[in-house]
Amino acid sequence: MAGVGFKLNKLFHRGGVSTDLLAVAYSVMVSSGPWIITTFSLWILLTIFKTDNIYFNVSIVYSFVTSIIVSGLFIMFESRRISDLIFLKDYKKILPEVMGILTYSSMVIILIMLVFFAFNRNELWFILSFSYLNLSLLSLWIISIASLSSDSVNWYILAFLIMGVFSIILSNFFGSDENPLGYILGYAFGVNIGTFFHYMIALIHFGSHMGISFEWTKELRKYWQNIFIGFIYYLALWIDDFVTWFSPHFGEIPLRGFHFSFIYDSPMFIAYLTIIPTSTMFILVLETRFYKTYKLFYDSLRQGFNYAEIEIRKNNMLSELKYDINLVVRIQLAFTFSLLFLNELNLIPFVSQVLKPILRLGLIGAMLNSYYLMIMLLILYFDFRNTALYLNIFVFLTNLTLSFLFTYKLGYYALGASYSIAFALGTFIGYKVLIKKVSNIIQLEYYRQKLNVEDGYYINYNDMKRLMEENQG
Known part of the structure; x- marks a missing residue:
């Protein structure tokens, strides 16, 4: 980029x-x-x-x-x-x-x-x-x-x-x-x-x-985690569709082996199109605002600045990160709520009264998915691959479990709820983890480094001190 x-x-x-x-x-x-x-x-x-x-x-x-x-x-x-x-x-x-x-x-x-x-x-x-x-x-x-x-x-x-x-x-x-x-x-x-x-x-x-x-x-x-991060994310994104397609009440089989759910697919497709503001703003703030503070922080690590200066740059980066996320969230929130308002007034094209409740949940779910994707990409920006993988697995399993529960037990008015709840939980947990890791990024980057020491036998300072005291006694 x-x-x-x-x-x-x-x-x-x-x-x-x-x-x-x-x-x-x-x-x-x-x-x-x-x-x-x-x-x-x-x-x-x-x-x-x-x-x-x-x-x-x-x-x-x-x-x-x-x-x-x-x-x-x-x-x-x-x-x-x-x-x-x-x-x-x-x-x-x-x-x-x-x-x-x-x-x-x-x-x-x-x-x-x-x-x-x-x-x-x-x-x-x-x-x-x-x-x-x-x-x-x-x-x-x-x-x-x-x-x-x-x-x-x-x-x-x-x-x-x-x-x-x-x-x-x-x-x-x-x-x-x-x-x-x-x-x-x-x-x-x-x-x-x-x-x-x-x-x-x-x-x-x-x-x-x-x-x-x-x-x-x-x-x-x-980089084995990268193999599964994208794969599981896309599964998490589509699993509620798969469950709905194969359900006896909402699924259709136009050709042998191929399942659809017109009542679910149409409003969800419209909902997916509404996350363009988040995608746009994420690129804008990431490449024009956040990256500057990110680069300054990592330059200070590579160039061996004193700890106080590194700490200042870390705090600037963290403040910018929070501000940029808040900015993206507010813009997408305003856009989504405008569409929700239009949906209630029946002003969105191609959406009938039957599809209206599903689109309502779909719009909320798509908004939360856009937030989640932003958080996951920021986690990967700092190269926390295990965190991104575990987060995707959590969202996938949550969406899978709730999809079966809502589709088979609650029915029509719960279609799309599993998608919204799974990505809401993923966004909340992901944001908390991201902020905590960036707050401790100096220590985390220190522990990531390989110590430039020769192979051999080393003894802990405290153990050496204790042995010296025992010998003196």
Whole structure:
């Protein structure tokens, strides 16, 4: 994100209203641009071009969910590995290692497809096209991390825009009501074009070192937590949907093996779109305000400042952290409560009276999820990987348990409550842990350091003192 921070600071330092607005727009595109573009392109396909085919709809929903969850096994580790290589200026290793990660992740998703369709027989054309779309989206998520790691943020956004445009054009060119295979493959081909542009961005920026490298596997033991942090977070995010899909009262089965819940999916999808303010403000305050105090503190540690100066910089960083979190929370709170008000007045499009109670809980849950994600990323910012992992496991288990309880015992009016409660608890606990750790960050960083001592036998000072006293006695 170094390139993003540099760009935002440059815009803000100009001091004009127009440049401030441009910085906000830039932050929106970086934090939510791919999501907005993808969602908008799908909306065009489904509403304007009337691509309302059950095979296409099933393929889109399940391939996005599956590819995102599987990518969660790799993208946190991939991000850390790329960061380390950039820090070491070992750029030639980045792209080959990304391709190695893509190879492993593709094997995982192919195995999932084989197992799933072994138990859920479908037509061969659907199995192949659905699997291809999954692989295409997975490749996009993995390679776009390398693209974003370059300084070419504008090209990164453009690559997603190209993907959105071509997915619309090719899906309608190849597909028809009589040929749903064309819809699926056309969309996948559009994704492939976007992925190719991301690959070219990384190739140009990090050097033309092609091939596949598995050297990154040597770092798995060191950063094993990163493998599970993303994976479990995405499971925690989706588990309430899975429970609702498979419930007898709210689930539907449009195709063999594929479950949906229209009454739950539609309002929750709208709710997910409302966390853009948090994503935007988090990037803004992290890269323009908090990072400055963070860098000053760690510079004082590396440069050997006296303890009093380090303590002052730590307190400044902690104060800035609390202020920035409070700022993001207040902005998202105002935005969410505005939508809640509109929901009560029946002024939100595509939301009927039946969906209104679920959207109410969904809006609150999405807001809390955005807070939780912010806290978790800040915890990872300080490299507390075990804390982030345990927190994700807690939220996942809470959402899973409450989803079964609310869906099967309480029913319709409790749909979405498990999602809200799980992320509310995760946010509260995560914030308390984060503030406590940052308050004690000097001691924690000291204990993290490896002592530069030679191998040998050492005796504790107190034990040596006691032995001397015994000998004198």
